Amino acid sequence: MPEKKIVILGAGLTGLSCSYHFKKHRVDTVLFEKEKEIGGLCRSKKIEGFIFDYDGHLLHFKTNYASRLVRDLLGNNLKKHLRNSSVFCFNKFIPYPFQANLWALPFSVLSDCILGFLKKDKVFTLKDNNSFLNWIYTTFGEGIARYFMVPYNQKFWCFPLKRISCDWIDGYIPLLSTEDLIKGAIKKHRNCLGYNRVFWYPRKGGIESLVLAFVSQIENIYTDSEVIKIESKSKKIYFKNGKIERYDYLISTIPLADFIKMIVDIDYDIVLLSQKLKWLSIFNLNLGLNKKKLSKYHWIYFPEKRYVFFRIGFPHNFSTDTVPLGKSSIYTEVSYLPSKNIDKEKLVQQIIYGLKDIGMIERKEDILVKDINDIKYGYVIYPLDYKETLSKIFRFLKLRSIYSIGRYGGWKYATMEDCILDGKIIAEKILYRCG
Numbered sequence: 001m002p003e004k005k006i007v008i009l010g011a012g013l014t015g016l017s018c019s020y021h022f023k024k025h026r027v028d029t030v031l032f033e034k035e036k037e038i039g040g041l042c043r044s045k046k047i048e049g050f051i052f053d054y055d056g057h058l059l060h061f062k063t064n065y066a067s068r069l070v071r072d073l074l075g076n077n078l079k080k081h082l083r084n085s086s087v088f089c090f091n092k093f094i095p096y097p098f099q100a101n102l103w104a105l106p107f108s109v110l111s112d113c114i115l116g117f118l119k120k121d122k123v124f125t126l127k128d129n130n131s132f133l134n135w136i137y138t139t140f141g142e143g144i145a146r147y148f149m150v151p152y153n154q155k156f157w158c159f160p161l162k163r164i165s166c167d168w169i170d171g172y173i174p175l176l177s178t179e180d181l182i183k184g185a186i187k188k189h190r191n192c193l194g195y196n197r198v199f200w201y202p203r204k205g206g207i208e209s210l211v212l213a214f215v216s217q218i219e220n221i222y223t224d225s226e227v228i229k230i231e232s233k234s235k236k237i238y239f240k241n242g243k244i245e246r247y248d249y250l251i252s253t254i255p256l257a258d259f260i261k262m263i264v265d266i267d268y269d270i271v272l273l274s275q276k277l278k279w280l281s282i283f284n285l286n287l288g289l290n291k292k293k294l295s296k297y298h299w300i301y302f303p304e305k306r307y308v309f310f311r312i313g314f315p316h317n318f319s320t321d322t323v324p325l326g327k328s329s330i331y332t333e334v335s336y337l338p339s340k341n342i343d344k345e346k347l348v349q350q351i352i353y354g355l356k357d358i359g360m361i362e363r364k365e366d367i368l369v370k371d372i373n374d375i376k377y378g379y380v381i382y383p384l385d386y387k388e389t390l391s392k393i394f395r396f397l398k399l400r401s402i403y404s405i406g407r408y409g410g411w412k413y414a415t416m417e418d419c420i421l422d423g424k425i426i427a428e429k430i431l432y433r434c435g
Helices: 013-024 064-074 107-118 132-157 178-186 208-215 256-262 268-274 344-357 386-399 416-434
Strands: 006-009 030-032 044-047 050-053 079-082 085-089 092-095 198-201 227-231 236-239 244-246 249-252 278-289 299-301 311-313 328-336 367-381 402-404
Touching: 006 013, 013 030, 013 208, 013 416, 044 367, 050 278, 050 328, 050 367, 064 208, 064 416, 085 132, 107 132, 107 178, 132 328, 227 256, 249 416, 256 268, 268 386, 278 344, 328 344, 344 367, 386 402, 402 416
Parallel strands: 006 030, 006 249, 085 299, 249 402
Antiparallel strands: 044 050, 079 198, 085 092, 227 236, 236 244, 278 328, 278 367, 299 311, 311 328
8 A cells, every 4th residue: 555644534443443443454643632531431430339331332243244343352341231121111010112012011002002013104293204204103003103103213313203214214223024023012022123133232341441442452542532624625734733634544433522622624514514413422420339230221211201201221240240249330311402401410310219209219328429411412313414414525525535433423323333433434435546
């Protein structure tokens, strides 16, 4: 490959994977990270014997390549789990997926769900056939939509479902046949449906163990390097610390909405398009508890409005190394639009009240540790014009030898595996271009 300067912005999982895959081909890169620590949202915190990730992070594999790579990096420090999760509604725990375990519901709800599913092909379709709301009704019927799919997704997305497209859905929501539905209406479903039916997690060190394994394989990582502006025509990056870096190819994993603002010579129509980008923020409260064997579940979904969180999970069920002996831990997730000013103290109180209501906490004294992470970019929202907007933005960037990739750089709903593969794919693409 001819000598080319390749700069990567952001030392989260995608940026690290990208640098790793260039190095596999004996090509050097320079990787800059805004924070003083490497890892982005895949970092872990160690607090008074507890290990907390920045929100829940689990590994799911659809490809043999990603599975082999992570196994090679982590070795024996990786454990396989068969998902045990539930939906809490009607004051009881319904095995997940909701739509495949109707047997656990009150009879009137069960019958509504079955009848709605059987009539789903005849339901009224909304004006915009590509909307997520329309997809829910035509895929699951009125009953499942009313009792779970609509309230849960309205709570999660904080955005009108009729204005969300279906571009993100593929593989993420478990689908089922009429036979599966009927079987699940009679007894607990044996077929563990969904992309996350099996997952992996490090035995020790939290999810940051994967980040550290990548870091051990690569070089030229510079932290505390915040970008203040980019001149895309002259191919120069200016950093807050005074450094100026030239590049031939620039790979960014910075959230796209922020990254566009850094380019000083960007076309005005691209600026206007970037203003259409929408996202959810996540308020994550981690709790270390003075309780043993708190729950048998890995995580639980909450569609009802009376609980402020949409999901909670139990790190001690991923790895006992995440808690001191005889203790347990919970992560909780609340989504909100970034335009909303949240009262963090009030949210913490509402979360704890909800956990008390479902019996996870008995006394305030049970709480040994509180860890708050207010995550600006949690999930990308997919408006109906999502594809058109993104294609125009990426086309402009590509003409300037800039590639924006990963969960937030690529502005998409993505798993950890997707982020790892994004790094591999863009490295190979640039290597091919350079011959």
